[in-house]
Amino acid sequence: MSAPAELAPQTPLALICGGGSLPLAVADSVAAGGRRVLLFPLRGAADPRDYAKRPHHWLYLGQYGKFARIARAAGCRDLVVIGSLVRPSLWQIRPDIHALLALPQVLRAFRGGDDHLLSSIGKLVEQRGFRLHGAHEVAPDILAPTGPLTRAQPAARERIDIVLGFDYLRAAGPFDVGQAVVVSGRHVLAVEAAEGTDQMLARVAELRTNGRLHAPVGSGVLVKAPKPAQDRRFDLPTIGPQTVEGVADAGLAGIAVAASATVIAEPERLVAAADRAGIFVVGVPAPADG
Amino acid sequence: MSAPAELAPQTPLALICGGGSLPLAVADSVAAGGRRVLLFPLRGAADPRDYAKRPHHWLYLGQYGKFARIARAAGCRDLVVIGSLVRPSLWQIRPDIHALLALPQVLRAFRGGDDHLLSSIGKLVEQRGFRLHGAHEVAPDILAPTGPLTRAQPAARERIDIVLGFDYLRAAGPFDVGQAVVVSGRHVLAVEAAEGTDQMLARVAELRTNGRLHAPVGSGVLVKAPKPAQDRRFDLPTIGPQTVEGVADAGLAGIAVAASATVIAEPERLVAAADRAGIFVVGVPAPADG
Numbered sequence: 001m002s003a004p005a006e007l008a009p010q011t012p013l014a015l016i017c018g019g020g021s022l023p024l025a026v027a028d029s030v031a032a033g034g035r036r037v038l039l040f041p042l043r044g045a046a047d048p049r050d051y052a053k054r055p056h057h058w059l060y061l062g063q064y065g066k067f068a069r070i071a072r073a074a075g076c077r078d079l080v081v082i083g084s085l086v087r088p089s090l091w092q093i094r095p096d097i098h099a100l101l102a103l104p105q106v107l108r109a110f111r112g113g114d115d116h117l118l119s120s121i122g123k124l125v126e127q128r129g130f131r132l133h134g135a136h137e138v139a140p141d142i143l144a145p146t147g148p149l150t151r152a153q154p155a156a157r158e159r160i161d162i163v164l165g166f167d168y169l170r171a172a173g174p175f176d177v178g179q180a181v182v183v184s185g186r187h188v189l190a191v192e193a194a195e196g197t198d199q200m201l202a203r204v205a206e207l208r209t210n211g212r213l214h215a216p217v218g219s220g221v222l223v224k225a226p227k228p229a230q231d232r233r234f235d236l237p238t239i240g241p242q243t244v245e246g247v248a249d250a251g252l253a254g255i256a257v258a259a260s261a262t263v264i265a266e267p268e269r270l271v272a273a274a275d276r277a278g279i280f281v282v283g284v285p286a287p288a289d290g
Numbered sequence: 291m292s293a294p295a296e297l298a299p300q301t302p303l304a305l306i307c308g309g310g311s312l313p314l315a316v317a318d319s320v321a322a323g324g325r326r327v328l329l330f331p332l333r334g335a336a337d338p339r340d341y342a343k344r345p346h347h348w349l350y351l352g353q354y355g356k357f358a359r360i361a362r363a364a365g366c367r368d369l370v371v372i373g374s375l376v377r378p379s380l381w382q383i384r385p386d387i388h389a390l391l392a393l394p395q396v397l398r399a400f401r402g403g404d405d406h407l408l409s410s411i412g413k414l415v416e417q418r419g420f421r422l423h424g425a426h427e428v429a430p431d432i433l434a435p436t437g438p439l440t441r442a443q444p445a446a447r448e449r450i451d452i453v454l455g456f457d458y459l460r461a462a463g464p465f466d467v468g469q470a471v472v473v474s475g476r477h478v479l480a481v482e483a484a485e486g487t488d489q490m491l492a493r494v495a496e497l498r499t500n501g502r503l504h505a506p507v508g509s510g511v512l513v514k515a516p517k518p519a520q521d522r523r524f525d526l527p528t529i530g531p532q533t534v535e536g537v538a539d540a541g542l543a544g545i546a547v548a549a550s551a552t553v554i555a556e557p558e559r560l561v562a563a564a565d566r567a568g569i570f571v572v573g574v575p576a577p578a579d580g
Binding site: 045072128164167168171172175176177178182188189190191192194195199203204207212213 | 462482494
């Protein structure tokens with residue numbers, strides 16, 4: 001991880017937008033601070049309906065030249081890449097001449113994990129004069145605070161599951177595996193890898209439906225944390241209203257996330273949904289390293 | 291883990307049988323060595339069709355008294371508990387007076403992982419005069435040897451994935467999580483927890499169908515190993531013909547298992563299925579502890 005580059009707040013911010021509502025939350029947060037934002041939704045990842053009412057410039061992954069031309073003309077120097085990026089097929093990528101010059105670098109990225117893909121895109125734009133920032137640097141209010149966000153709070157047995165979950169994620173982190181785990185009664189029920197959090201929660205719901213879980217409904221915790229070696233400019237664990245729905249369907253008691261290192265998408269809707277379902281959402285400070 | 295108790299081969303062996311074909315493979319292996327075997331299939335776990343042609347005594351989980359009476363009358367002193375045990379609902383358990391005396395112990399077992407459930411059953415019978423053994427002690431020929439079992443062998447890139455997979459399982463082992471992982475191109479695609487290996491493989495197949503994996507078909511490895519702290523008398527990782535089918539459907543190149551610590555169920559059928567599909571199956575010696 002490099003030290004955060006200094007922001008140039010007088011210039012507009014270029015925001016390359018993957019899927020989900022998070023890019024829009026970041027855009028709104030930055031705009032609320034008085035800074036102009038240029039939106040570059042990615043074809044195949046961002047939903048056109050989300051951008052219909054906002055000025056934007058569509059990009060195919062690989063269209064570096066188009067991006068650089070528009071962003072430079074608008075005076076942008078700072079760039080944020082945010083949102084979900086289902087790994088694109090090579091057919092969906094339209095590398096222009098600028099990206100083709102970096103093709104070996106881009107192809108290498110496809111062989112590693114998602115982190116490599118994102119950080120290779122990052123290096124590519126940095127080498128060409130932009131400064132890459134994490135969404136949490138330009139919009140710190142999107143991060144989970146410390147303590148409960150909801151009326152419900154973890155009971156003693158959930159606090160034990162939460163500690164076990166964070167311990168597990170720390171142990172598994174060096175392997176560039178997922179950022180989430182479900183723990184119930186000191187028992188790891190599910191570990192996220194390539195399938196993502198929503199599908200992992202659906203699996204827990206299915207195990208329960210099939211009678212393979214005997215923990216009572218309303219016990220167990222979804223625990224999310226960044227990987228230890230994660231470059232937080234590219235990828236932060238994120239929860240949103242959909243996560244609360246998945247947790248409720250899986251019969252869990254709540255969600256624990258790493259405070260100041262997890263994005264809360266649509267916090268008002270998330271908290272309302274959690275309070276309706278009686279689910280807790282809590283930000284847990286990272287333990288001191290050692 | 292306690293040291294293996296000395297076997298009393300002159301007495302018949304009592305075999306408490308969970309689901310799957312493994313208990314029968316153990317029974318056949320022991321019988322082939324000239325030792326009499328008493329079969330105790332577990333209601334709800336063992337398939338009645340598998341036992342129709344063999345003398346047997348059905349047990350509900352918790353029927354310790356029935357088991358002890360029959361086993362003692364036959365002169366048994368050695369006991370093996372083997373086969374899959376989908377976690378039973380409390381309603382399927384019929385504790386008799388003997389098991390009820392140990393009820394707090396049994397209930398505690400339900401709160402921990404599967405290991406706790408099995409080892410609590412083990413302690414219960416040991417306290418009452420039986421000697422519990424691992425299936426691999428009475429039937430060592432059921433374990434994976436070192437080296438390839440199949441015509442296909444892992445290439446260099448699969449050997450890297452295999453090392454990463456064993457490293458991951460070692461790191462995650464202390465958390466009593468699953469015993470298997472899928473690795474492809476140095477990327478952990480799936481981690482097994484409560485859902486079991488077959489369902490984890492189905493998930494990888496689904497990720498591929500949905501276009502979310504871009505590793506070519508015929509790459510990637512299923513890696514299985516015992517948990518570091520696992521009591522091998524109760525639970526060993528197992529592969530069988532069904533595992534080969536799941537690996538083929540997931541588009542992986544092969545299977546790597548911990549040699550001398552993984553059970554190969556129905557080895558002839560497994561090797562034939564793997565050779566037909568061009569999949570490798572290899573036993574990898576455990577690295578020296580350190």
